[in-house]
Amino acid sequence: MAKYELDDSGVVVIIGSGAGGGTLAHELTKRGVEVVLLEAGKHLTADDFVNDEWGGYEMLSWLDKRTSSGNWRVAKDFPVNPSWACQVVGGTTTHWSGCCYRFIEDEMRALSVYGEIAGASLIDWPITLAEIEPYYDLAEAKMGVTRTNGLPGLPANNNFKVMYAGAKALGLNVSTGRHAINSEPYDGRPATTQDGFTITGDKVGSRWSTLNVELPRALATGKLDLRPQSRAVFIEHDDAGKASGVVYVDAAGVRHRQKARAVVLAGNCVESSRLLLHSASGRYSNGFANGHGNVGRYYLRHLIQTVWSVFDKPVYMHRGEIMGGMIDDFVRHDPSRGYAGGYYIEMNSMGLPTTAAFMDPGWWGRDFASVIEQYANMAGIFMSGEDMPQAGNRVTLTDELDAYGVPVANIHYDDHPNDTIMRIEGYKTLVAIHKAAGAKRSVEAPAYPASHNLGSNRMSAKAEDGVLDGNGRAHEVSNLFIADGSSFATGGACNPTLTIVALAIRQADFMAKQMAAGEL
Amino acid sequence: MSITAHKDPKMPAPVELPDGPEWVNSLTVFDAHVAETLVVAARTLYPHEILPDTVYRRTIFQFDKMAHMAQTAAQSFAEFVDLLDSAMPLTFRELSESYRLTALRGIEGTTAFRLVQRSTVRFLYDDVEVWQAFGYEGASVQLGGYVNRGFNDLDWLPEPPAGI
Numbered sequence: 001m002a003k004y005e006l007d008d009s010g011v012v013v014i015i016g017s018g019a020g021g022g023t024l025a026h027e028l029t030k031r032g033v034e035v036v037l038l039e040a041g042k043h044l045t046a047d048d049f050v051n052d053e054w055g056g057y058e059m060l061s062w063l064d065k066r067t068s069s070g071n072w073r074v075a076k077d078f079p080v081n082p083s084w085a086c087q088v089v090g091g092t093t094t095h096w097s098g099c100c101y102r103f104i105e106d107e108m109r110a111l112s113v114y115g116e117i118a119g120a121s122l123i124d125w126p127i128t129l130a131e132i133e134p135y136y137d138l139a140e141a142k143m144g145v146t147r148t149n150g151l152p153g154l155p156a157n158n159n160f161k162v163m164y165a166g167a168k169a170l171g172l173n174v175s176t177g178r179h180a181i182n183s184e185p186y187d188g189r190p191a192t193t194q195d196g197f198t199i200t201g202d203k204v205g206s207r208w209s210t211l212n213v214e215l216p217r218a219l220a221t222g223k224l225d226l227r228p229q230s231r232a233v234f235i236e237h238d239d240a241g242k243a244s245g246v247v248y249v250d251a252a253g254v255r256h257r258q259k260a261r262a263v264v265l266a267g268n269c270v271e272s273s274r275l276l277l278h279s280a281s282g283r284y285s286n287g288f289a290n291g292h293g294n295v296g297r298y299y300l301r302h303l304i305q306t307v308w309s310v311f312d313k314p315v316y317m318h319r320g321e322i323m324g325g326m327i328d329d330f331v332r333h334d335p336s337r338g339y340a341g342g343y344y345i346e347m348n349s350m351g352l353p354t355t356a357a358f359m360d361p362g363w364w365g366r367d368f369a370s371v372i373e374q375y376a377n378m379a380g381i382f383m384s385g386e387d388m389p390q391a392g393n394r395v396t397l398t399d400e401l402d403a404y405g406v407p408v409a410n411i412h413y414d415d416h417p418n419d420t421i422m423r424i425e426g427y428k429t430l431v432a433i434h435k436a437a438g439a440k441r442s443v444e445a446p447a448y449p450a451s452h453n454l455g456s457n458r459m460s461a462k463a464e465d466g467v468l469d470g471n472g473r474a475h476e477v478s479n480l481f482i483a484d485g486s487s488f489a490t491g492g493a494c495n496p497t498l499t500i501v502a503l504a505i506r507q508a509d510f511m512a513k514q515m516a517a518g519e520l
Numbered sequence: 521m522s523i524t525a526h527k528d529p530k531m532p533a534p535v536e537l538p539d540g541p542e543w544v545n546s547l548t549v550f551d552a553h554v555a556e557t558l559v560v561a562a563r564t565l566y567p568h569e570i571l572p573d574t575v576y577r578r579t580i581f582q583f584d585k586m587a588h589m590a591q592t593a594a595q596s597f598a599e600f601v602d603l604l605d606s607a608m609p610l611t612f613r614e615l616s617e618s619y620r621l622t623a624l625r626g627i628e629g630t631t632a633f634r635l636v637q638r639s640t641v642r643f644l645y646d647d648v649e650v651w652q653a654f655g656y657e658g659a660s661v662q663l664g665g666y667v668n669r670g671f672n673d674l675d676w677l678p679e680p681p682a683g684i
């Protein structure tokens with residue numbers, strides 16, 4: 001591994017080692033760029049991971065306090081942990097369930113296609129689908145996405161058989177979908193053993209993560225200095241207003257200042273926005289790169305919800321890959337449905353501990369008990385839909401300081417009427433699918449802490465509409481970039497990781513070219 | 521069809537508590553009345569006839585650990601018991617089920633109730649004996665996953681076509 005000096009101002013400093021930061025670190029070092037990667041969490045290995053839902057949650061999650069406000073149900077159910085991401089080398093790619101779907105053209109031009117919607121602040125992406133497509137191809141190849149590059153889909157498991165039967169009865173287009181999980185050995189990684197614990201780290205390593213693919217390869221270039229347990233707390237700038245370094249705290253609590261040629265934030269929505277807001281100065285009095293007040297705004301979290309249904313006979317939904325099912329009939333924007341945007345239907349499985357915890361937090365009594373007792377006979381089905389960007393839905397700083405002296409973030413989110421309509425229609429569809437497969441009872445579970453955190457530092461063609469340009473570079477600071485989902489101009493409907501990876505590869509191309517041209 | 525539930529070998533082994541009333545001697549913060557009241561409350565919140573008291577006691581054992589680690593939690597558990605005991609002319613433990621439900625509903629909005637209710641879910645359904653009872657098999661990687669152990673053995677619905 002490379003070791004760079006703290007005063008080496010030739011390095012690119014990336015904050016966060018997940019889908020965006022970890023991929024970018026590999027793609028830059030591959031191109032010869034010297035990178036310091038700061039990761040707040042520990043460097044764990046497959047050996048450390050457990051097949052245990054709460055054990056894995058406590059090992060991997062970002063558990064620092066946040067606060068929440070707004071009328072979203074999450075603020076009531078999970079007031080101090082409204083968002084769910086990981087704090088570990090590999091970031092949330094140690095936890096994700098591998099779904100890999102692409103944005104569609106409608107979603108990239110949300111304002112043009114959906115039109116102005118009262119209360120929403122839609123924009124078109126500053127880049128086109130055609131510009132991302134070559135990078136989607138590269139991302140799918142590196143991640144080994146099933147049903148691309150000749151790789152077969154994941155095999156149908158028990159939970160999928162339920163989804164399939166219901167979907168077929170309703171005439172819907174159903175498959176096991178596309179995942180960055182090996183259905184057969186690929187790229188040195190084994191095929192899935194269907195252990196059902198991809199979200200607690202993946203001990204087997206059949207699923208792509210930056211921990212098991214990108215970072216080892218980045219380290220092998222000799223250009224990466226990976227610093228785990230290094231918590232970025234402030235981004236500094238020089239007299240010209242350009243990013244000049246990052247202050248971070250190491251595992252021993254010692255503060256360091258790493259100089260930088262360019263700084264990339266990839267700490268997931270909440271942390272990236274929080275760090276920018278906190279990094280205020282005389283020149284950037286509202287926070288770094290926040291001259292238009294858009295840092296933290298237009299926070300998105302997707303319309304995510306699950307229906308759990310009880311059947312007469314055993315399903316054992318915990319057996320096998322947890323999200324291996326997909327229906328795409330409701331993805332395209334279709335105004336005749338009564339709402340803008342669309343949603344994916346996906347399979348969902350959880351073990352008993354988290355099914356009980358997330359089915360309806362706060363629900364107790366004989367009725368709940370009678371449902372959860374039938375866990376063996378339960379199946380799960382899920383949706384991920386596009387939520388509306390709203391100016392008031394945002395990450396802000398509170399007056400409370402964390403252990404590092406950085407203000408605790410608040411996440412405010414109010415549901416837009418379009419969101420509510422899509423949720424209702426989605427529940428009806430999910431329940432109908434399970435009913436058609438013979439469900440005797442279906443429970444409409446609310447959203448759990450947001451795991452698709454998007455949009456709070458969005459790309460925009462015009463500086464006044466967002467924070468970043470189409471390369472994920474701050475409109476106001478030419479050597480400041482963002483490589484996580486907070487850059488999304490709008491949320492689309494699909495699980496975001498594939499797009500984050502594709503954008504990171506594209507960003508690496510852009511940055512390397514800028515450097516070669518002496519412009520960065 | 522029978523299943524066998526497994527805890528990941530790297531996770532702590534389940535706590536073993538004595539069968540009799542002396543189980544409360546395993547606790548560090550709660551006295552016998554607080555502990556037994558919490559057991560009754562946990563069973564009233566999440567009543568599963570097929571589960572023995574032992575599993576509810578193990579949940580309360582975890583509460584005791586929480587109380588040991590955080591004074592605020594200790595206060596909330598104590599307050600929870602006080603609230604329930606003062607809800608009716610008899611202590612909560614002496615109430616019939618319908619009165620227990622009434623007492624619990626009466627404090628549903630309190631922080632103490634929320635802590636007890638959420639923590640019961642957190643620990644009760646994380647107990648391997650409960651997993652076994654409800655058909656959740658738990659850790660599987662040490663057995664090679666489910667690829668050869670029934671991940672697709674559901675046979676009461678039509679088989680999807682290969683490659684779907």
